[in-house]
Amino acid sequence: MATHAILEELGVAYQLIEIDLAKGMQRTPEYLAINPNGKVPVLEHRGEVIYESAAILMYLLDQHPDAGLAPAPHSPQRGHYYQYLTWMSNTLQEAANRWAHPEHCVAGDSDLTPVVEKATHELSRCWSIINDDLGGKGPWLLGDRVSGADFHLFMVAYWSSRYDSRAQDFPNLRRHLQAMLQRDSIKRMMSQEGLTFKL
Ligand SMILES: N[C@@H](CCC(=O)N[C@@H](CS)C(=O)NCC(=O)O)C(=O)O
Incomplete structure (x- = not known):
């Protein structure tokens, strides 16, 4: 996405x-x-x-x-852009994968409930961090300018609408999602992929 x-x-x-x-x-x-x-x-x-x-x-x-969707190389914002994209890939997205596929985390027919519960807890921790960051310097992840990191966030936030911990339940994240849904590129992508997102 x-x-x-x-x-x-x-x-x-x-x-x-x-x-x-x-x-x-x-x-x-x-x-x-x-x-x-x-x-x-x-x-x-x-x-x-x-x-x-x-x-x-x-x-x-x-x-x-x-x-203009990536901050200038060598700027501090560029550091934050790398930070969010790598952290979303290795921490947020991985918690999402554990929630969606707990069977990948255990051997045999072990109980999946603890994996799902821990993943839910980790997702909530991640959403809180982003929600606080958006509240402090939003409306976008890097502040007043939209960047590629916001598109990556939108993707995982969209997936989370079916999780036990949903991005849309955090007020600043909800505002971020609403703003992303206004973008023509997001509208075209969603329509071409046959997706809808009712907030
Ligand atoms: N870190 C990878 C994760 C990619 C990933 O997990 N893709 C999922 C779909 S969202 C997939 O291809 N799953 C198929 C499978 O695991 O069999 C990325 O961001 O590209």
């Missing part, structure tokens, strides 16, 4: 190829040759394949500095 919305925001030409996770297309030999992790998304650009959604997002925004 984040990659797709950024491509729409940039207005560049691209081809979207659907990998149907329900059909296991991510685990076919053809796809594993592209991304050995068996995960979406990947970006193919000039004959190179890049995986990890945050890396793809940063790469695309570096290709299009005039879009």
